[in-house]
Amino acid sequence: MAAAASLERDAELMLRVRSGDEASFTALLDRHRAPVVHFLYRMLQNQAVAEELAQEVFLRVYRSRGTYEPTAKFTTWLFRIATHLALNWIRDGKNEKLHESLDQELEGVPRQVADQNPTVEQAMLYEARLAEVRRAIEMLPAKQRAAVLMHKYEEMEYSQIASVLGCSESAVKSLLFRAYETLRSRLAHMV
Amino acid sequence: MECPRQKAELILSYAAGTLEPSAQIEFERHLASCESCRQLLMRQQTVWEALDVWHGAPVSSGFSDKLYERIAEHERASWWRRTVEYRWSRLLRPVMPVAAASAAILIAFLVKAPLQSPNFGGPAEPAVSMEQVERALDDMDMLKPLSTSMPPAGMPAPAARNQRI
Numbered sequence: 437m438a439a440a441a442s443l444e445r446d447a448e449l450m451l452r453v454r455s456g457d458e459a460s461f462t463a464l465l466d467r468h469r470a471p472v473v474h475f476l477y478r479m480l481q482n483q484a485v486a487e488e489l490a491q492e493v494f495l496r497v498y499r500s501r502g503t504y505e506p507t508a509k510f511t512t513w514l515f516r517i518a519t520h521l522a523l524n525w526i527r528d529g530k531n532e533k534l535h536e537s538l539d540q541e542l543e544g545v546p547r548q549v550a551d552q553n554p555t556v557e558q559a560m561l562y563e564a565r566l567a568e569v570r571r572a573i574e575m576l577p578a579k580q581r582a583a584v585l586m587h588k589y590e591e592m593e594y595s596q597i598a599s600v601l602g603c604s605e606s607a608v609k610s611l612l613f614r615a616y617e618t619l620r621s622r623l624a625h626m627v
Numbered sequence: 628m629e630c631p632r633q634k635a636e637l638i639l640s641y642a643a644g645t646l647e648p649s650a651q652i653e654f655e656r657h658l659a660s661c662e663s664c665r666q667l668l669m670r671q672q673t674v675w676e677a678l679d680v681w682h683g684a685p686v687s688s689g690f691s692d693k694l695y696e697r698i699a700e701h702e703r704a705s706w707w708r709r710t711v712e713y714r715w716s717r718l719l720r721p722v723m724p725v726a727a728a729s730a731a732i733l734i735a736f737l738v739k740a741p742l743q744s745p746n747f748g749g750p751a752e753p754a755v756s757m758e759q760v761e762r763a764l765d766d767m768d769m770l771k772p773l774s775t776s777m778p779p780a781g782m783p784a785p786a787a788r789n790q791r792i
Binding site: 469470473474477478483491494498499562565566568569570572573587589591593612613616617619620623624626 | 635636643645667671673674675677680681686687691693
């Protein structure tokens with residue numbers, strides 16, 4: 437119910453942006469900025485590139501405001517643009533050149549640990565687990581990676597993931613089936 | 628639940644907590660009697676918990692400001708592009724019909740010109756007739772060396788080819 441109301445609100449806001457309401461664009465930005473950046477960060481594993489591409493996503497949304505029609509969910513459109521940019525970036529090989537080590541990337545960024553005051557041992561364990569997860573995700577083929585990230589972190593349904601990736605629902609299920617099978621084998625020891 | 632793919636999909640949905648309540652009850656009933664599904668579920672839940680470790684870092688504080696700068700820059704560039712296009716279109720619009728007509732004439736001239744042989748200032752050559760060609764060939768026959776056309780000794784010489792009978 438709340439999710440449906442939120443989706444309608446997104447479309448309503450974007451229609452106001454189409455009419456020239458800048459404040460509605462700010463509202464959409466505030467709502468979706470973090471999910472888009474996080475998605476791109478997990479896809480590319482580089483915070484700076486993720487933010488740059490996320491800006492490109494919102495710039496394109498803004499540029500397309502004049503022709504916006506609420507034919508699909510706003511988040512579908514948003515993540516379609518984001519996925520397209522991420523896949524292009526990966527295909528162009530820039531991901532390899534700009535890939536940062538975990539230490540470099542988190543310089544200046546507060547590290548997130550489950551406990552508020554972790555012990556040194558807990559922090560080290562967390563870092564080790566995180567590195568394993570990052571490696572496992574990074575090794576997935578790009579489309580499988582995108583499908584898993586949308587399924588797990590954005591909690592998208594198969595139909596929406598299919599719309600984002602421009603494929604059938606059964607193709608999405610195949611992608612996820614293979615991706616999770618790979619992740620199960622790579623992360624099985626992390627019990 | 629024989630197909631591994633269907634099994635994996637159910638387990639995935641159950642681990643993600645997205646199964647319908649009735650399907651969830653039915654699946655839990657199945658789990659009670661199926662060791663392989665329990666194992667698979669446990670491994671999938673391990674993956675789920677592992678992925679939960681990966682939180683997104685906070686977005687930089689200057690993100691929105693940079694975005695608005697890019698939007699403003701894009702708007703300025705768009706304005707400039709629209710202004711230049713408008714001025715060019717105002718300049719070109721009156722002369723477009725004349726330019727189009729000139730281009731059509733030029734194209735017609737270029738298409739027609741290659742059909743005529745090049746004439747570099749001399750008088751036009753008259754067309755060559757078949758009679759002239761035959762006469763030229765007969766003349767060439769006349770010029771052949773006599774040894775090839777000379778009869779053996781004592782035999783009369785062959786009649787000239789151009790003699791009319």
